[in-house]
Amino acid sequence: MIIDLRHDESAFRSAIRDWIAQTLPSDWAEVADRGTENEAVEYQRWWFGELAKQGLSVPHWPSKFGGVDLGIAGQMMVADEMARAGTPQLSVYTVTLNHLPGTLIPCGSPEQQVRYLPPAAQGAVWCQGFSEPGAGSDLASLRCRAVRDGDHYVINGQKIWSSMSRFAQHCILLVRTDPEASKHAGISFLIMDMDTPGLDIRPIEQIDGYADFSELFLTDVRIPVENLVGEENDGWKVAQATLASERGVLAFEAGERRRHMLEDYYRNAVAAKAAWLEDDEFRRQFMTLLADLQASRRLIRQLLRDHENGEPHASTAMASARIKLFQTTLIQKIGDLIARIEGLDGHLRLSYNSQRRFVGMFDYIYSFAWTISGGTNEIMRNVIAERGLGLPRG
Amino acid sequence: MQDLLAEVRESIATVLDEQCSSLAVHGFTDGRNALDQELQSLVAELGWLAISLPEASGGIGLGSQGLAVLNYELGRASAPGSFLATSVAVEALARSEAAGAEPIAGLIADVVAGSVTLALSASMDVQRTDGAVWLLGDASAKSALIAGEGDDIELIDLDASKAEQLRIWDDTRSVISFPMSACKKVMTLRGLRPTLVSLYALALAADSAGAARGTLDRTIAYMKEREQFGRPIGSFQALKHRAADHQVNAKGADELVWQAAEQIDASLPGALLWSVMAKANVTEVAARIAGDCVQLHGGVGFTCEYDPHLFLKRVRLDEMLLLPNGALRDEAARAFADALGNDDDVLEIA
Numbered sequence: 238m239i240i241d242l243r244h245d246e247s248a249f250r251s252a253i254r255d256w257i258a259q260t261l262p263s264d265w266a267e268v269a270d271r272g273t274e275n276e277a278v279e280y281q282r283w284w285f286g287e288l289a290k291q292g293l294s295v296p297h298w299p300s301k302f303g304g305v306d307l308g309i310a311g312q313m314m315v316a317d318e319m320a321r322a323g324t325p326q327l328s329v330y331t332v333t334l335n336h337l338p339g340t341l342i343p344c345g346s347p348e349q350q351v352r353y354l355p356p357a358a359q360g361a362v363w364c365q366g367f368s369e370p371g372a373g374s375d376l377a378s379l380r381c382r383a384v385r386d387g388d389h390y391v392i393n394g395q396k397i398w399s400s401m402s403r404f405a406q407h408c409i410l411l412v413r414t415d416p417e418a419s420k421h422a423g424i425s426f427l428i429m430d431m432d433t434p435g436l437d438i439r440p441i442e443q444i445d446g447y448a449d450f451s452e453l454f455l456t457d458v459r460i461p462v463e464n465l466v467g468e469e470n471d472g473w474k475v476a477q478a479t480l481a482s483e484r485g486v487l488a489f490e491a492g493e494r495r496r497h498m499l500e501d502y503y504r505n506a507v508a509a510k511a512a513w514l515e516d517d518e519f520r521r522q523f524m525t526l527l528a529d530l531q532a533s534r535r536l537i538r539q540l541l542r543d544h545e546n547g548e549p550h551a552s553t554a555m556a557s558a559r560i561k562l563f564q565t566t567l568i569q570k571i572g573d574l575i576a577r578i579e580g581l582d583g584h585l586r587l588s589y590n591s592q593r594r595f596v597g598m599f600d601y602i603y604s605f606a607w608t609i610s611g612g613t614n615e616i617m618r619n620v621i622a623e624r625g626l627g628l629p630r631g
Numbered sequence: 632m633q634d635l636l637a638e639v640r641e642s643i644a645t646v647l648d649e650q651c652s653s654l655a656v657h658g659f660t661d662g663r664n665a666l667d668q669e670l671q672s673l674v675a676e677l678g679w680l681a682i683s684l685p686e687a688s689g690g691i692g693l694g695s696q697g698l699a700v701l702n703y704e705l706g707r708a709s710a711p712g713s714f715l716a717t718s719v720a721v722e723a724l725a726r727s728e729a730a731g732a733e734p735i736a737g738l739i740a741d742v743v744a745g746s747v748t749l750a751l752s753a754s755m756d757v758q759r760t761d762g763a764v765w766l767l768g769d770a771s772a773k774s775a776l777i778a779g780e781g782d783d784i785e786l787i788d789l790d791a792s793k794a795e796q797l798r799i800w801d802d803t804r805s806v807i808s809f810p811m812s813a814c815k816k817v818m819t820l821r822g823l824r825p826t827l828v829s830l831y832a833l834a835l836a837a838d839s840a841g842a843a844r845g846t847l848d849r850t851i852a853y854m855k856e857r858e859q860f861g862r863p864i865g866s867f868q869a870l871k872h873r874a875a876d877h878q879v880n881a882k883g884a885d886e887l888v889w890q891a892a893e894q895i896d897a898s899l900p901g902a903l904l905w906s907v908m909a910k911a912n913v914t915e916v917a918a919r920i921a922g923d924c925v926q927l928h929g930g931v932g933f934t935c936e937y938d939p940h941l942f943l944k945r946v947r948l949d950e951m952l953l954l955p956n957g958a959l960r961d962e963a964a965r966a967f968a969d970a971l972g973n974d975d976d977v978l979e980i981a
């Protein structure tokens with residue numbers, strides 16, 4: 238298996254390259270772009286399955302849960318090769334790959350770990366039910382209510398913006414178990430099966446025409462008490478572990494993919510003698526952003542090195558907040574530039590299922606997902622200013 | 632090498648914190664001390680101009696990264712003097728083919744010993760119509776590097792009596808004007824232009840990144856102290872968010888400096904591309920940060936008494952030196968297209 242070569246960087250990398258070349262059809266992006274959103278999701282499932290067969294789906298997980306304990310350096314090699322080859326992005330698996338292990342490995346019971354992690358390594362889709370209509374940036378004000386009834390919790394309330402939830406088998410859910418306690422103190426962390434009676438999933442049409450996220454309506458949904466992660470009313474602490482897992486290698490891969498997309502975009506423009514190359518403003522702005530992307534990729538590498546060297550969490554957390562702000566602002570600027578370069582043509586609604594290249598207005602519109610989700614950029618600025626620079630709370 | 636660089640940085644920072652405090656710099660700009668001269672002897676004594684130079688020229692061989700560290704710290708302290716011009720010129724001379732022979736070998740030794748300073752063409756392209764050349768450097772500079780034909784660079788000797796000291800906004804540095812007729816050609820350094828442009832661009836980027844860091848640190852400290860409406864101004868979210876953006880952009884700017892320095896030292900095909908892109912991006916980021924730091928100080932930001940104006944004027948000068956940023960980006964765009972054509976991977980990060 239490819240993964241057995243992981244201790245020899247060049248053999249490992251070239252085995253991954255060869256395997257991708259043999260496994261992934263070279264025209265997959267064109268096919269994906271012609272298909273529907275659901276077909277694209279099916280494609281992701283197929284690709285995840287192929288990766289799993291090679292031990293490449295969750296190589297960073299501990300071996301007892303289906304991974305191979307691949308350290309950060311190894312993960313970077315895998316992510317780098319995937320970005321280089323422009324393989325399908327596993328957006329359906331974001332929570333499966335990151336939030337789930339980020340939560341269950343430090344905070345789950347041994348039973349929960351054994352029950353949920355190995356199937357996730359084989360492709361079970363998970364989603365996140367944290368945000369509510371009334372609780373976004375101020376997540377701790379959430380109100381979705383759970384009441385103990387024997388060996389079950391009975392849940393009533395509403396969740397929103399839950400990405401990929403209509404494709405998911407399980408959900409990590411934050412609920413209020415003690416409405417009398419202060420807002421951070423009365424929250425619990427549950428695992429919910431998505432086929433539980435009383436759960437109604439209603440897709441929301443997004444700014445980009447897709448419906449990746451949905452609203453979840455919960456009416457007398459019964460969840461067994463064994464699905465509680467951590468202690469009752471201690472869910473806020475568990476949620477911090479989940480949220481800390483959102484950045485890092487994810488940002489690395491996003492940066493690497495953009496690097497190749499920008500390079501391809503320029504190469505194609507040169508080959509086609511594109512008119513925008515003669516436009517001083519566009520050409521210079523392109524170079525400005527190319528340099529900023531390099532800076533961003535360097536900052537991410539620095540962060541991952543610090544993680545690997547065991548730097549204190551407080552300093553890596555601050556670096557990751559800075560990177561979130563820098564990288565997502567940059568992604569938005571790149572989208573903005575491409576939209577202006579493409580001009581009127583860029584306003585044609587072209588499909589972007591493959592996420593393999595820049596398509597007109599799409600990247601610009603989609604860039605707001607980056608600047609809003611995972612803690613808005615304004616919240617990042619608060620964190621950087623207060624906890625990083627030590628400016629007084631307002 | 633990284634450990635040594637960190638040590639060197641630490642020691643430069645410590646010395647400058649002591650010898651080149653805000654108070655001392657204001658004393659200099661008010662004409663009450665000769666801080667530039669004092670630093671000049673200190674730099675010679677501590678061997679700072681030898682940090683980057685190759686061992687063959689009597690240096691300690693830290694290359695472009697050493698050059699970047701030195702200029703970054705000088706920028707952070709807003710240090711007066713002609714160190715940027717001298718350090719870039721001597722490093723370029725040491726990298727020229729004629730480095731080992733006279734008169735260049737002797738010139739390098741004199742620079743390291745602190746007995747002479749060097750100057751650089753303020754602009755690498757503009758031919759002034761009045762037959763004068765503008766140089767970044769002291770009126771007493773012994774020699775200068777200016778653009779020659781094509782990729783050639785001319786080493787010229789300067790006659791201090793013909794130098795006209797220009798009054799510029801940046802009080803911490805000196806620009807002089809020489810009639811071309813008073814410049815004595817010493818020798819033509821064939822093909823040195825890309826090397827000189829890379830080093831010059833890198834040093835300007837480093838100086839600006841350091842200056843941005845310096846003014847931002849001081850401004851954040853001020854925001855914690857200054858109170859209005861019964862609380863520190865740093866607690867106003869509108870200001871906090873600007874400070875956070877500056878912090879993030881300053882970190883990004885630092886990375887571009889190291890990106891360029893590493894590329895130059897490893898003689899990678901991206902060396903020129905990354906140094907000119909670093910100069911273009913970093914000087915603009917620094918100008919935005921330094922400008923906002925004036926604004927964040929309120930009325931005192933509009934005075935000469937506080938620090939923000941020093942940094943703002945300094946980075947604005949950095950931004951205009953060498954070549955206009957648009958032209959540098961055009962050069963980078965051509966280099967990028969060439970690299971793609973040659974299959975040179977200039978975006979790879981080691």
Ligand SMILES: Cc1cc2nc3c(=O)[nH]c(=O)nc-3n(C[C@H](O)[C@H](O)[C@H](O)COP(=O)(O)OP(=O)(O)OC[C@H]3O[C@@H](n4cnc5c(N)ncnc54)[C@H](O)[C@@H]3O)c2cc1C
Pocket residue numbers: 364365366367368370372373374375397398399400401450605606607609610611612613614615616619
């Ligand atoms: C594409 C996408 C996918 C998502 N996926 C998921 C998911 O899978 N699961 C999930 O639980 N959630 C998900 N979210 C929700 C996301 O976490 C929230 O949208 C986000 O935290 C912001 O909350 P909000 O939408 O309620 O906005 P609000 O909090 O109402 O913010 C509105 C505006 O006010 C600003 N603001 C709020 N508080 C402050 C403050 N203290 N200081 C300064 N400005 C402030 C915000 O920055 C924003 O600009 C997703 C969101 C998006 C866009």
